[in-house]
Amino acid sequence: MESDRLKQLYSFLEQSPGDAFIQFAIAKEYENLAMDDQALTFYQKLVTTQAEYVGTYYHLGKLYERKEAFEKAFATYKQGMIVAKKAGDQHAFNELAGAKLSLGDDEDFE
Numbered sequence: 001m002e003s004d005r006l007k008q009l010y011s012f013l014e015q016s017p018g019d020a021f022i023q024f025a026i027a028k029e030y031e032n033l034a035m036d037d038q039a040l041t042f043y044q045k046l047v048t049t050q051a052e053y054v055g056t057y058y059h060l061g062k063l064y065e066r067k068e069a070f071e072k073a074f075a076t077y078k079q080g081m082i083v084a085k086k087a088g089d090q091h092a093f094n095e096l097a098g099a100k101l102s103l104g105d106d107e108d109f110e
Contacts, residue, residue, distance in 0.1 A: 003029065003032075003033060005029055006026065006029045006030070006033070009022060009025050009026045009029060010026065013026065018050075020046060020050040020053040020056075021053075023042055023045065023046050023050070024042075024043075024046060024053065024055055024056060024059075026042050027039045027042035027043050027046070027056075027059070028059065030042065031059070031063065036063060036066065036067065039063060040060075040063055040067075043056055043059060043060040043063060044060070046060075047060060047076075047079075051083060052083060052086075052087065054080065054083050054084050054087050054089050054092045055092070056080070057076055057077065057079060057080025057081075057083065057084075057092075057096055058077070058080060058092070058095055058096055058099060060076050061073040061074075061076040061077045061080065061096070061099055061100075062099070064076060065103070070103055070109075071109055073099075073103060074100060074103050074104070074108075074109045075109070077096045077097075077099050077100035077103070078100060080092070080096040081093055081096045081097055081100065084096060
């Protein structure tokens with residue numbers, strides 16, 4: 001069920017295997033194709049190998065929420081807030097904080 005876009009993204013990834021944006025784009029394309037497990041694999045790899053790529057955390061958290069893995073979503077938003085703050089990305093920080101708050105607070109996930 002690969003899309004032409006996905007094939008193109010994989011071609012780009014072959015040329016630049018360490019490119020976080022391409023990996024992120026592949027994860028998003030898998031989401032668009034309702035292939036959440038494949039998207040999850042790419043997001044998790046990004047968090048592990050390219051932890052400073054701020055954009056990953058919000059989308060990974062939302063994917064965890066869809067899978068009803070709320071503790072993982074909360075932890076992902078929290079980690080993303082740390083990364084966004086370190087990067088000086090106030091917009092991403094606020095977006096992550098809002099997503100985290102919609103799930104609850106620290107006491108809800110102890």
